[in-house]
Amino acid sequence: DAGVIQSPRHEVTEMGQEVTLRCKPISGHNSLFWYRQTMMRGLELLIYFNNNVPIDDSGMPEDRFSAKMPNASFSTLKIQPSEPRDSAVYFCASSHVGGVQETQYFGPGTRLLVL
Amino acid sequence: KNQVEQSPQSLIILEGKNCTLQCNYTVSPFSNLRWYKQDTGRGPVSLTIMTFSENTKSNGRYTATLDADTKQSSLHITASQLSDSASYICVVSPWGGGFKTIFGAGTRLFVKA
Numbered sequence: 521d522a523g524v525i526q527s528p529r530h531e532v533t534e535m536g537q538e539v540t541l542r543c544k545p546i547s548g549h550n551s552l553f554w555y556r557q558t559m560m561r562g563l564e565l566l567i568y569f570n571n572n573v574p575i576d577d578s579g580m581p582e583d584r585f586s587a588k589m590p591n592a593s594f595s596t597l598k599i600q601p602s603e604p605r606d607s608a609v610y611f612c613a614s615s616h617v618g619g620v621q622e623t624q625y626f627g628p629g630t631r632l633l634v635l
Numbered sequence: 636k637n638q639v640e641q642s643p644q645s646l647i648i649l650e651g652k653n654c655t656l657q658c659n660y661t662v663s664p665f666s667n668l669r670w671y672k673q674d675t676g677r678g679p680v681s682l683t684i685m686t687f688s689e690n691t692k693s694n695g696r697y698t699a700t701l702d703a704d705t706k707q708s709s710l711h712i713t714a715s716q717l718s719d720s721a722s723y724i725c726v727v728s729p730w731g732g733g734f735k736t737i738f739g740a741g742t743r744l745f746v747k748a
Contacts, residue, residue: 626678
């Protein structure tokens with residue numbers, strides 16, 4: 521099993537540019553989560569999907585952030601326009617069934633730097 | 636305000652020694668409490684998941700305990716290894732909150748040879 525796959529692993533961009541982060545969950549998992557991690561705020565849940573449907577996006581910081589899951593094997597997190605304060609590591613995680621006690625498997629993360 | 640506080644912030648121990656990490660929370664009621672291990676440059680890996688009714692859960696050399704009365708959890712690492720050097724994060728999910736989770740800031744553990 522390849523695990524959760526994220527791309528790119530590193531992204532450096534300039535303020536104002538659009539950034540798209542990609543995630544491929546583990547095959548068979550039906551829940552997907554996007555997290556952000558910074559030194560100041562630690563790990564934060566941004567949004568989660570169940571069966572490709574966004575269930576809770578209350579963690580999305582503002583309208584500049586959007587996430588989609590067009591099918592069970594692919595999700596994107598888009599930031600438009602990007603700002604320096606968006607610099608962080610963005611993790612995608614997936615789980616099976618989606619119960620609150622299910623183990624979440626994290627990807628390696630995308631390290632985003634906005635200049 | 637729901638909070639999860641971990642102590643110590645960082646810890647240095649010698650290889651082979653045991654150690655205990657603490658997690659105090661104010662989330663009440665809660666659905667479950669998780670401990671994650673995060674190696675530098677990697678995503679977190681789940682170690683244990685406990686519901687509010689469980690007192691202890693083990694995963695190899697890792698043992699988590701939970702005292703719902705005092706709202707405290709601990710993660711005990713036995714016979715530490717160099718590979719245990721990582722951040723350990725305590726996460727609490729409020730009851731009825733779905734996947735809403737409250738993360739602790741983590742404890743950074745360094746195991747020295």
